Amino acid sequence: MAEYQGKQVKLNKPKYIQKGEAGYGRAKFIVYVKDGDKVKKVPFGSAKMKIKRFNPKAKKSFRARHNCDSNPPRDKTKARYWS
Numbered sequence: 001m002a003e004y005q006g007k008q009v010k011l012n013k014p015k016y017i018q019k020g021e022a023g024y025g026r027a028k029f030i031v032y033v034k035d036g037d038k039v040k041k042v043p044f045g046s047a048k049m050k051i052k053r054f055n056p057k058a059k060k061s062f063r064a065r066h067n068c069d070s071n072p073p074r075d076k077t078k079a080r081y082w083s
Contacts, residue, residue, distance in 0.1 A: 004032055004039045014082060017043070033076045044079035
């Protein structure tokens with residue numbers, strides 16, 4: 001648990017953005033991460049697209065499009081790591 005703008009949040013646990021929250025309609029998920037001594041909110045995922053993580057063709061296409069095999073994401077403060 002950490003504090004972000006006066007409220008307690010769980011770190012490194014993605015959640016859906018609920019209607020009325022900041023970023024609703026622009027991103028599908030948010031996650032709070034520790035960046036040094038600060039807490040950072042990382043929005044990720046298109047709000048207009050479905051998640052197809054159990055579809056092998058879609059998963060293979062996503063990984064190829066984002067160059068995941070040769071350049072894996074390492075920085076937790078970037079949306080690429082969480083998507």
